[in-house]
Amino acid sequence: MSIKKVYIIRHGQTDYNLNGIVQGSGVDSSLNEEGRQQAAKFFQKYQDVAFDKIYTSTLQRSVQSVQHFINLGIPHEKHAGLNEINWGNREGTRITPEEDEYYHNMLQRWCDGETGICIEGGESPDLVAERQKEFVKLMLSRPEEKNVLICMHGRAMRILLCTILHYPLRCMDEFQHQNLCLYQLDFTGSMFVVKKYCDTSHLKESLPEKDSLQDIRTN
Template sequence: MSIKKIYIIRHGQTDFNLQGIVQGSGVDSSLNELGRSQAAAFYEKYRDIPFSKVYTSTLKRSIQSVQGFLDLGIPHEQHAGLNEINWGTREGSRITPEEDAYYHRLLQTWCEGETSLCIEGGESPDLVAARQKVFVDLMLSRPEEDTVLICMHGRAMRILLSQLLRYPLRCMDQFEHQNLCLYQLDYTGSMFTVKKYCDVAHLQDLTV
């Protein structure tokens, strides 16, 4: 039985990550020095994996995180379906105590199952899942791509993993993430299994 191997990583650190500024699909930031080091460390660890395709979001921090693999000439596709959730009116701003309370209430509401609720001016988990499904269907329709690398974003990654592993979206926060963490999944044609969970062993020599 043919197994499709899927490596899913979150992008490396940006200055906005460092400063606690809200990023989303509308903030196209670049990696900072540590983020570039994280990307290089992941590349050194996994450069010999025979990736058939690299998929990224359309955002710079995602593409920059896999630049080493792109430089090898591995085919690359950008998909807006992999973009981060649109955090609406709060994108690009530093979180204040008032916004912390708002986010806490919103995330709690999502955890209670109301995943159709949009953040003010932005998206809901249900909307993100719907645009991701287009990408998932496309990826799975290509059996010749037996080993793929996907680089995306924290909240979007949680939603994607929930979909692939058949968890209700209200459970998405069970999937932890850090900058340049790895989830490795195998797909048998009917189900996904997790081989690595939020793995950051490749970053152990970096100063965070």
């Protein structure tokens, strides 16, 4: 039986990440220099994988994180279903427990199983899972795509992993994430099997001196 290998990464760092500011689907931020370094290191590690397709959200930080692979001529599609959760009124604000008790209370309610509740002005995990279904159906309908690279966003990635691995959404925080972390999964035809969990080993490697960020960006 043919195995579909699916590589799911979170986008690289942005200044919003660095400063603890909520982004969500309504903030189309770009990678900062650290994020570009992370993208270059991931490319350095996985550039020899024969990816058949790249899928990203419609947000530029996800596209920028895999731009080196796109530059190789690998087919690329954007899907709004992969966009980050809409954080509503919290988008663009700095979140700490002291500053926004409501936000952290909402996260706890989701972990308690109330995943149908929308955050104020935004989405619920159930709504995100529902819009992801079209993408998952599309991806699985293409058996010719043996190696697939997906770049998306932290909360949306947690929801997607719960969905395809058949975990209840209240368990989504069990799936840890960092900027440019990797989840590698094999799809056997009937189920997904996790091969790498929140792997960041590629980020510990150094870029060769000749591969400056400017060199890589212009490839």
